[in-house]
Amino acid sequence: MNDHPTTAPGSAGVVSTHSVFGAPCWVSLTSRDLEATQDFYGAVLGWRWRQAQLGERFRIALADDVPVAGIAAVATMWQVAVAWTPYFAVPSADDAAARVRERGGTTAVGPISLPPGRAALLADPDGATFGVWEGRLIGNWESWRRAAPAFVRLRTRDAFASAIFYGQILDWASDVPGSCEVHYEGDEVVLRSNGDVVARIVSGALEAAPDPRVRPHWQVHFTVSDVAACARTAEHHGGSVLDLTADEAVLRDPDGAQFTVTSGSRR
Numbered sequence: 001m002n003d004h005p006t007t008a009p010g011s012a013g014v015v016s017t018h019s020v021f022g023a024p025c026w027v028s029l030t031s032r033d034l035e036a037t038q039d040f041y042g043a044v045l046g047w048r049w050r051q052a053q054l055g056e057r058f059r060i061a062l063a064d065d066v067p068v069a070g071i072a073a074v075a076t077m078w079q080v081a082v083a084w085t086p087y088f089a090v091p092s093a094d095d096a097a098a099r100v101r102e103r104g105g106t107t108a109v110g111p112i113s114l115p116p117g118r119a120a121l122l123a124d125p126d127g128a129t130f131g132v133w134e135g136r137l138i139g140n141w142e143s144w145r146r147a148a149p150a151f152v153r154l155r156t157r158d159a160f161a162s163a164i165f166y167g168q169i170l171d172w173a174s175d176v177p178g179s180c181e182v183h184y185e186g187d188e189v190v191l192r193s194n195g196d197v198v199a200r201i202v203s204g205a206l207e208a209a210p211d212p213r214v215r216p217h218w219q220v221h222f223t224v225s226d227v228a229a230c231a232r233t234a235e236h237h238g239g240s241v242l243d244l245t246a247d248e249a250v251l252r253d254p255d256g257a258q259f260t261v262t263s264g265s266r267r
Helices: 034-045 095-104 143-148 159-170 225-237
Strands: 023-031 048-049 059-062 064-071 083-089 106-114 117-123 129-135 149-156 183-184 188-193 197-204 219-224 240-244 248-252 258-262
Touching: 023 129, 034 048, 034 059, 034 064, 034 225, 064 143, 083 219, 083 258, 095 106, 095 117, 095 129, 095 159, 106 129, 129 219, 149 159, 159 188, 159 197, 183 225, 225 240, 225 248, 225 258
Parallel strands: 023 064, 083 129, 149 197, 219 258
Antiparallel strands: 023 083, 048 059, 059 064, 106 117, 117 129, 149 219, 183 188, 188 197, 240 248, 248 258
16 A cells, blocks of 8 residues: 555445446545645635545545545655646556556556555656546445536647547547547537536647647646635635636645636536
């Protein structure tokens, strides 16, 4: 367990990645200060906490008693970036990691066994970090989707190329039962699972040349009832507001991790 710097999604649930294909199934945050992280996200997002099985440096975030995210205060100890990372459900973490390497991506950690499953921390060819999880999911996946992120968004240099890469890794738009659907809506690639938007990929106009100024990364979006209030609370508790509109705010926590709060209408 000490080989992995994040909290993985496996727990005493009954839903597994053999019935959820290619969709986001968990998000985790690496941080430096566990107490400060809990205070910040408790204030901004109203989360409560329970200890994870992985040890004192790890916590599970709860929203209305539903586990929604993992927090790991290991950024300094493991010399990893402070960041939010989405995990995608796969039937085989080993197969997914092999596909990543075959297509120009890299493996940062794993795949390693984390009973009741296996996990890997990976990066796409442009350097955007993401995770894959094989095995049982925490509780009920539909409950997690309702209580957790509205979606995750990849900001990258070439949305079309990225959609092809992730589609090949995660079996998007395949004939696998339950696989995610890929749609092109305006300037975004949109991923849907059972009709719900679960991920977006954006680089500007899909026909445009890749933008070398973009630092590719996955951005986690949390649904909230009052975007402006979350932004004010974030600043009051040592965070910062990077961008603010009526429906969405890009925030940075005191450790430097970026995330987005969004109203339901932005899905």
